[in-house]
Amino acid sequence: MGGVDILHVDDDKGLASLTADLLERKDSRFNVVTAASATEGLQLLSDLSPDCIVSDFEMPGIDGLEFLQAVREKHSKLPFILFTGRGSEEIASDAISAGATDYLQKQSGTEQYELLANRINNAVTRNRSEQKLRETKEEYAAVFENARNGLLLVDVEQDGFRFRRCNSRVLEFTGLAESELIGKTPQEALGYENSRAVAGAYRKCVAMRETITYTVTLTHPVGDVVHEVNTTPIIRDGEVEQLVVAFTDITERHAREQKLREERAVIQQALDALDEPLFVTDIDGRLKHCNHRALELTGNTEETAVGTPITALFPDEERETIADAVDDALRTGRTTITASLCLDSGQQQRYEFRAHSLTDLDNNTAGLVILGQDVSDT
Known part of the structure; x- marks a missing residue:
């Protein structure tokens, strides 16, 4: 984890300064900026873009919970630790309900600052990991949706398969509505004959536990479509849990190739004559x-x-x-x-x-x- 910028809000300037000094001593990655009120904290927030906020509860004007609510309106995931001298289960419950990441009661002695440093470190580490995961999911979703191929995510169930997700190309290639496909089994979505071919390929992929490539012709609302397909297993804890099915519509290409084969066959018959x-x-x-x-x-x-x-x-x-x-x-x-x-x-x-x-x-x-x-x- 890199540097950690912390905004500490406390109307007790002496305590705020001491807290900043001790936190920076506890962890060299910490950089603490202090504010004497929630109002000042909100003004600093947009300029600093901190990795974590540490706030007192009892402050004149806007208290810690109101400050938290104002922060959450624009920063729903930003780590926020309520660090207060006034402690009760009710305050702790209200803080967590309002979206606080953590709650810590002020105590005497320097040990509390080591505990606070650990809470900050854990909150920032978790938030950065979650942010990275969100970004990865967003990138995956963008790739999934904008792929030139039709993409299907298929759940492997005990007694068969169920379509979990698809991109818009699947709907374009098949003429099916998303509601006609997602959450359905192959037979429910595609009919008996189509599902036999599809489920047979899926079973083969599960059994082989590796990507398989095949060509299949299916009857859809748009007509008969020739699919060129790659099906890949997703294996977790030794079990095939899902399949990623990537396919494209090669109907026109298949028709051209078939016509070419027929023309070649005619030419070959003429030459053989x-x-x-x-x-x-x-x-x-x-x-x-x-x-x-x-x-x-x-x-x-x-x-x-x-x-x-x-x-x-x-x-x-x-x-x-x-x-x-x-x-x-x-x-x-x-x-x-x-x-x-x-x-x-x-x-x-x-x-x-x-x-x-x-x-x-x-x-x-x-x-x-x-x-x-x-x-x-x-």
Whole structure:
């Protein structure tokens, strides 16, 4: 804990000065400023921003309890210790009810100042910890609410799960009202079919005790939504007590990817319908794709072919020629060469290969497409 600024209010200036001196001797971190009345104390309060107030009870004009009430109107959490020569259970009760942090009766001897110093230290330490916790919670709440992902806090109960909290993105992604979700079980909020998928993932997360990632399609008031989800367990005392569920709506992306997969499937069927072998390479001349005829002739599968240098499909004596042809096609955009393709049977077959360069979206050369035509009978 760093320095502690203390405002001490007491109409007995001699006692106030003595108290300040003894407190600063008891703890070198203490810096005590005195005021001779509650009115002066209130004037100093805004300028000093003290970490703690120590106040007498019986003072002319505004007494200690009235001073406390005035402080609490603007500083609800500021530590306030009533340090008074007049002691009774009634005063102590009134002080605590009015919001005093602590109550201490003045006594003879210097031991009371050590006790007062301890009370101040404890009150300030606790207040700073609580302030830090409040700030952390506020930061967490701001991050939680402003996250781009939908965020759900889910309680893990003995017989299931219950939604504890959500941010506005959850409501946007689902079309649900907060009252339809928070405090509800998955089945109450999402319906039977949706809840089966959701609760199944939650149970898996609890069992594995680690973050799981998955994609799930749920039916919401806004329609069918594809969620990409990360679910993370919160473990306390060895038990999974809550889950943090972060998800985003990838419905449009999923639809685009599905459309792309369908288009690729159609293109692949068209390429596989060719009677001639077709190869696609990268800029290093390694195979990226082959049609069905090319795989059939060479005895490869898609898995064994991908990454293989295209030169490996030709006899040793022709590989340098094939490599030169690949370089020429990458440089000029196209080339034609006749060469012997090594077949799965161990034989060779002459093909005329026409190579054309391929470009990426930035118009950079990305590889070659090579189509062979059987010329063994010519």
